[in-house]
Amino acid sequence: MDLSAIYRYPIKSARGHSLDAAVVDRFGVSGDRRWMFIDSAGQFCSQRCTPQMALLDVVSTDSGLRLSFAGDSIELETPGEQHREVPATVWGHSMPAHIADAPVNAWLSEHLGGDLRLVFCPADASRPVDPAYLPSSKLEQHVGFADGFPLLIISQASLDDLNTRLPVPVPMDRFRPNLVIRGTVPYAEDGWRKLRVGSTTLAIVKPCSRCAIPSIDQQTAERDPAINRMLASYRRRDGVIYFGMNAIVTVGAGFAVGDSVEVLE
Template identity: 65%
Template sequence: MAMQLSGIYRYPVKSAQGHGVNSAMIDRFGLAGDRRWMLIDSDGQFYSQRRAPALALLAVAPRETGLRLSFDEQSIDVDLPGSQNKEVTATVWEHTLLARCAEPRVNVWLSERLGEDLRLVFCPDNATRSVDAAYLPESLGEQRVAFSDGFPLLIVSQASLDDLNARLPASVSMDRFRPNLVVAGSEPYAEDQWQGLRIGSTTLAVVKPCSRCAIPSVNQQTAEKDPVINPVLASYRRRDGIIYFGMNAIVTAGDSFTLGDTVSVLD
C-alpha cells in the first residue's frame, strides 16, 4: 500500500483545541495559521495543557478577521491585533519575542474561565524566532517558527498510533499527540528513520524526534488525565529518560498539503 497523507491538523492557539482541514497552505512559520496565538501568564510565560489540562476544552474557530473562542457553551470573538494593540514580551521555552496582545475584554474573558491572570497574544508576521540550527541541514539556512514548541511541523504515522493502541487497555485518538500531518500506509514508527519526505509536490526535511511530556495523558474531549498512557509509552518508547513519539519537520520546497497526497521517502 502506498503511503498517503491521511490527516492535516491546525492549532490556531497553542495548546487549545485544533481542527482538521482538507488542505493547508504553508507560510514562513509552517502551516498557515498554526500556533500563531498563545496564552501567557502574568510573567509572560507560555500557558499550556502542561499546567492547565482545561485548555483542551477551549475551542477555536477561525474567522476572516481573527478567531472565535468557545468555552463551557460561551463564546467570544477575537480580532487580529493591529498597531493599536499593546506589544508585550512572550516566552516559549528559552525564546522570548515581542507579540501583540488581544483586547482587554478577551483577556478578562479567558482569565475568568481558566482561573488565572492570562493574556492572549499573537505572533506577528515579522517575528524572528529561529529553529534550533543544530538540527538543520546547513543548506536550509535559518528557519522561523511561531509559537510551536520548537519546529514548524509535527508528523505521526497512523500505524504508530495503531501499535500504541494495541498495547493500551482502551484506545486513544490521534489528538492526544497534536500532530500537523498524519501519514497512513507505513510500518509502525517508520517515521523514526525518515530524513526527507515528498508529500504531493511539497518536500520536507525530517529533523528531530518529538519528545513527549504529560499532554498525551490528557483526554482532549474531557480534559481528564489518563494514568495509563505515559507508562505504556515509557515501556517501549523511552530513550535516555525521554519518551519520543512522532518526528519534527521543516518544509524545504512547496507551498501546500492536501488530504490524500501521495507520501514518498526521500534518500
C-alpha cells in the first residue's frame, strides 16, 4: 500500500487542494481547516446550509489567503492578536477565534449570501478531541475547525467500489479526505487501528459519519441525493452512514505522496 494523495482544506467547507507533501502540527495537516465561516450568532456554517461554498477557491499565500469566486478574487492577511476576537462554535464547542477584516466578510456575504464572517483558529486554541476515542487516556489531542478529528482517511478502493454501484462515478472530492490510501481491498480501513505512513504513525480512532455533503457536486454545488441513498443501502449502521476513518497522529511530523503504508494493528 502507499499514500496516493494528500488534501488540505484551508477553509472548512470551501474547496481544498492537493499537496505533494505535508507537515503536521497540533491540529493535523498544517493549515488544514484553520479558517471557518460563522453566522451572526457565532455558529459555524458549511455546505450543509450553503452549498455555494464548494465553489469558493482558496489558495494559501505567505501572508494569508487568496479567495476566488465566479471570476472575482480578494486577498486577506491572517488575522492576529490585533484583530477582534469572537466566539466560534463547532458542534457545540465554543472557542475564541480572530475575525477577518470587514471588507473580506462583505465580499464573502455578497458572493455566498447571508451574513457570513470568516474567522481564524489561533495557534494556541484549545479544542480537545473527544478522549473517549483516543487509544490512551494519557494521550491529549487537539483539532482546529474540522468536525471532530485532525485527519480523515479513505482508501481508493472504497471509492472505486462505490462507483461500481452508481450510474455516474463521483470523484474523491465528494468525501473531503486528508489522506487517500492505494493498494487495499474496499473498506479495508474499517478494520485498521494503527497505521504507519512513511515515518509517521497514525491511530485510527473512529468511523467517519457522513452528512449531506457527499451529495453535493464540488464543481457545480448542485445536489444529487442518489449518492447518499446508495451509501445508505450498504454503509448505514444504527441509522448513520459511515465512509472513511478518522485518525490522529501519534508519532512523526508529516508524509509525502508515494510513502509506503503499513498496517500495524
